[in-house]
Amino acid sequence: MDLGEILSILRSRWYIVVPMLVLALGLGGATYAVVPTTYSTYTMVSLLSAPAATQTATQGQDNPFLNFNGSLVATADFLGRRLQSTDTVLQLKSAGLTEEYEVALAExxxxxxxxxxxxxxxxxxxxxxxxxxxxYAEKTLRDIQLENGVAERDRIKLTQVIPPQKPKAETKEKLQPVIVVGGGTAALAFILVFIVESISRARRRRAAGPSEKPVAAGAASVTPDIEGTMVIPIPPAPVQRSSAPVARSKPSSIEAEKTQRIVVPPRTAAGAAPAEKPKPPHGGPGEGPQTGRSGMARTYQSNGIDRRGQNVNRINGS
Structure with a gap:
């Protein structure tokens, strides 16, 4: 089935395609209106070294932004895992934070x-x-250090680097159900079209019945092969009769005393000299095979069997 035939079927079944496409558009629009729009926002925080560690690393300067060592990265990873634990999620939900969130190290x-x-x-x-x-992240970091007896001057602090950004609509999350509903309805329309077309063709074939036509005698008939090809039997060519004499086969089981070999002289070609007429074996006029025209032979009656020739009253050997 090529593209032209598919388009022809869709055009002929427009009364199925058009309503289903309208339904697909309607369902897609309804889904877009019903599914709520999802928004996302983010904020970024950073860990700062303790005052005692900062003064030691910076030679007495009390500036935590001058000291970002590897231990702070490990502490940040520890804090992020703590914030995503099941107990923390339940506490935040009970406190009114119902949105889904994710905490991870910045890329x-x-x-x-x-x-x-x-x-x-x-x-x-x-x-x-x-x-x-x-x-809550800042409070959790402070509580962890208090539980472990860390002094005030040795505690790691948390500061906000990027405040919460303006929420943005997540169009991808909203378009996915729209595409599923609308595209599924459109696909169902095409399936229904081809199902109806298949049923219609099957009914037409059953209504038409066998469409075999009588084939005239001697004419070529066309029959479909099981593989889908066409086999054309060719009638046998008429046998051309030849004017040349046909050699007779020698009998296989005939008694010698009841038979007489008949010698048929070959016909002479046009313009050739006639062959010498064979003489009777005994010189008598009535003995031996008598011949008439050139190429013709006469038979005898042997033991009472009619050979349909002249001199039928003679008996072999008499």
Whole structure:
């Protein structure tokens, strides 16, 4: 089935294609309107060294931004795993943070930077939840150090690098169900068209019945092969009668005393001299085979069997 035939079938079954396409558009639009729009925002925080570690590393200067060592990156990874634990998620949900969030180290970062990403369908509440998550991260870091008896001057602190950004609509999340519903309905339309066309063709074949036509005698008939090819039997060519004499086969089981060999002289070609007439074996006029015209032979009656020739009253050997 080529493209032209497919388009022809779709055009002939327009009463199925058009309503189904309209239905697909309607369902796609309804899905787009019903599915809520998802928004996302993010904020970024960074860990800072303790005052005692900063003064030691910077020779008495109390500036934490001058000291981003490897231990802070490990502490940031520890804090991110703690924030994504099941217990922390339940605590935040009970506190009113219902959006989904993800905490991970910032990509291509060379310091202890954590990115807090939140997704939800309420833009105003999403911004408040981002601020709440950043504050909870700072509180969790402080509580962990207090539980381990870390002194105030030796505690790692947390600061906000990027505040919560304006929420952006996630069009991909909303278009996926629209494509599934609309595309599925359109595909169902094409399937229905070909099902109806197949049923219609089957009914036409049954209504038409066998369409075999009588073949005239001697004419070539065309029959379909099981492989889908056409076999054309050719009638045998008529046998041309030849004017040349046909040699008779020698009898296989005939008694010698009841037979008489008949010698048939060959016909002479046109313009050739006639062959010498054979003489009777005994010189008598009535003995031996008598011949008439050139190439013709006469038979005898042998033991009472009619050979359909002249001198039928003679008996072999008499």
């Amino acid at each position: 291509n970062a060379q310091g202890p930077f954590l990115t807090l990403t939140l997704t939800g369908d309420d833009r105003a509440h999403l911004l408040a939840s981002a601020t709440q998550l950043a504050e």
